[in-house]
Amino acid sequence: MRPTKAIIHLDNLAHNINEIKKKLPRDVAICLAVKAEGYGHGALQSSVTAIRNGVTHLAVASVQEGIELRNAGIIAPIICLSIPNLDEAKTIIENNISPIIADEEFITHLEMIASSLNKKCKVHLKIDTGMARIGCAPLDAPYLAKKIQNSPFLHLEGVATHFAVSDSKRCEDIAFTNRQLALFKETIEKIKSCSIGIPLVHAVASGAIITQNEMFNMVRVGLLAYGYSPLESSFEDDSFENSNYNDNEDNRTSLNLKPVMELLTHVVFIKKIKKGDSVSYGRTWVSEKDTYIATLPIGYADGLPRSLSSKLKVRIGSSFYPIVGRICMDQCMLDIGVEPTVKRWDEVCIFGPSTSEVKNNSAKDVAKIAGTICYEITSNINKRVPRIYEG
Numbered sequence: 378m379r380p381t382k383a384i385i386h387l388d389n390l391a392h393n394i395n396e397i398k399k400k401l402p403r404d405v406a407i408c409l410a411v412k413a414e415g416y417g418h419g420a421l422q423s424s425v426t427a428i429r430n431g432v433t434h435l436a437v438a439s440v441q442e443g444i445e446l447r448n449a450g451i452i453a454p455i456i457c458l459s460i461p462n463l464d465e466a467k468t469i470i471e472n473n474i475s476p477i478i479a480d481e482e483f484i485t486h487l488e489m490i491a492s493s494l495n496k497k498c499k500v501h502l503k504i505d506t507g508m509a510r511i512g513c514a515p516l517d518a519p520y521l522a523k524k525i526q527n528s529p530f531l532h533l534e535g536v537a538t539h540f541a542v543s544d545s546k547r548c549e550d551i552a553f554t555n556r557q558l559a560l561f562k563e564t565i566e567k568i569k570s571c572s573i574g575i576p577l578v579h580a581v582a583s584g585a586i587i588t589q590n591e592m593f594n595m596v597r598v599g600l601l602a603y604g605y606s607p608l609e610s611s612f613e614d615d616s617f618e619n620s621n622y623n624d625n626e627d628n629r630t631s632l633n634l635k636p637v638m639e640l641l642t643h644v645v646f647i648k649k650i651k652k653g654d655s656v657s658y659g660r661t662w663v664s665e666k667d668t669y670i671a672t673l674p675i676g677y678a679d680g681l682p683r684s685l686s687s688k689l690k691v692r693i694g695s696s697f698y699p700i701v702g703r704i705c706m707d708q709c710m711l712d713i714g715v716e717p718t719v720k721r722w723d724e725v726c727i728f729g730p731s732t733s734e735v736k737n738n739s740a741k742d743v744a745k746i747a748g749t750i751c752y753e754i755t756s757n758i759n760k761r762v763p764r765i766y767e768g
């Protein structure tokens with residue numbers, strides 16, 4: 378097996394889901410976002426673990442992702458969060474996937490295809506309350522909901538919206554989310570006043586689970602389940618960085634999350650270089666001393682961002698060593714010092730769960746240095762990196 382691998386701690390996924398469950402009112406269902414291969418953790422394995430731990434719905438971003446889960450035997454409801462192509466309507470219905478819809482053209486088309494197949498299609502109406510991505514105007518929602526209700530081939534399974542800044546505790550962001558919430562609730566009331574039943578009302582993702590009180594009757598959660606808070610680090614106290622987030626203001630935020638993915642590789646080669654020698658493409662790093670360089674078989678094509686060149690430190694045992702010079706497509710180099718204790722074949726942790734001894738070694742720490750968010754770090758771990766499922 379390739380030395381570079383991602384250990385997927387499914388026991389941590391189960392733990393995180395149970396942490397989330399503890400914080401939610403009892404009657405709130407959980408829909409796990411397993412799009413993009415479960416944020417890189419494996420959609421199928423994440424789904425199976427999640428369902429075993431009480432998750433009732435799954436969310437994907439494309440019809441293809443939904444089909445893959447169906448083909449693997451998943452029977453739980455699957456919501457497709459993005460707008461599909463019109464020509465995907467048939468596969469959506471045949472695979473019992475519930476699309477998010479937001480306009481009349483799609484409703485009419487879906488109804489036509491459903492009637493030609495003589496099958497019913499469950500749909501979720503998305504309302505744009507301020508994200509400006511997908512969703513109908515709040516004023517159009519009752520009309521569209523009525524149109525769905527009036528069709529014998531469509532079933533309105535849910536009404537949804539999505540928040541733009543629910544992962545922030547800044548005053549103006551809280552105010553914006555509150556405006557989105559108010560508009561959504563108002564729209565839900567208007568739909569209900571047309572005698573339209575709405576089985577599922579969902580708006581809340583990871584951010585709002587932490588920052589808001591209103592959960593409606595289903596949450597769509599991704600990141601928290603994979604072990605990270607989406608809140609900007611400035612809103613987290615230090616204890617969160619070792620997976621022990623405690624916010625005294627609000628009990629609901631005291632989630633004890635454990636990162637699920639552990640990205641490992643090992644040292645495949647060690648060599649001595651002299652003061653003045655350069656390392657890697659572009660000769661951007663020149664050694665200021667005689668030292669030893671270790672080569673790792675992981676590069677940007679594995680999902681280790683090239684922007685981390687000469688910036689990230691990775692962990693071997695209990696010490697951190699800097700990546701020096703440019704990260705290549707498949708390899709990168711570490712400065713392991715003049716009298717190295719690191720040996721060839723030693724295991725290297727790029728990121729993973731924290732322990733009482735290991736800190737600042739999570740995907741979130743990596744993301745911070747790369748100038749991105751941990752969603753991007755885990756979901757970009759390439760499929761050539763084998764996933765090893767544990768727990």
Ligand SMILES: *Cc1c(COP(=O)(O)O)cnc(C)c1O
Pocket residue numbers: 410412458539581582583584597598599600601607
């Ligand atoms: C990905 C996604 C979610 C889950 O978001 P997290 O921040 O990972 O919890 C929820 N809703 C929609 C529409 C999404 O695209």
